[in-house]
Amino acid sequence: MAENKTQPTEVDPVDFINAVEHPTRRADAQTLDALFRRVTGWQPKMWGPTIIGYGSYSYTYESGRSGEFLATGFSPRKANLSLYIMPGYADFQSVLDRLGKYKIGKSCLYINKLADVDLDVVEEIVKAGLEDLGQRWPVSPS
Template identity: 50%
Template sequence: MAEIKTKPTPVSVAAFIDAVENPVRRDDAKAVCAMLERITGEPPKMWGASIVGFGSYHYKYDSGREGDMCRLGFSPRKAELVLYLLTGEPDEAEKLARLGKHRTGQSCLYIKKLAEVDLAVLEAIARDALSHMNRKYPQN
């Protein structure tokens, strides 16, 4: 079985964010980092080479594969900001409809600019995601 590459690293989150080339993406990353730190009460940590994560949980699949991952996270990618916080909960679609300009993937929310979304709705989505994670993977 291949080694999991997305795990906590000692890399500085501030240095990682400061190295983001696009100034809008860099400022957006700083804002999302502060928001998720406030919501989770956890300090940001680098997970792998490009994910800023908050908190952690242990998962185990039916296949026997298991590991640890951040409860919530984001990555300031070249094209857009990727937030790892979608849960598929029933009321999530209503919030996404009010969010503003975005697209979604399986558990990812993609935003080109924070200025194009409603930050209060984004914060509500993040809070719901944390509540979902806390129910699904209770902290010890």
């Protein structure tokens, strides 16, 4: 079975954030790093070249595929901030209704800039996502 493409790396997340070119995106990433550290109580770890993850979880699907992935995290991409909530946002519509401007994917929340959203609601989403994930798979701190 193929391994996940996105694996933990030894890159320092703070160095990665400090190297983000756009000043607003870099400041937003610093704010998100502080928020994720506070909410999770965990230290960040880079996953692949651009994702900052907090904690991890091990899974085995009915198909037999198994692996490990970040429990929650974000990526300060050029186009937007991508927040990763596993296993997804399906049950969070009532919370998302209070967030502000965003777009959504299966397990990604896309935000143009933090000024567009309510950070208290972001915190609530991260907590709810971790609780939801923990009911499905064992979550480990980082």
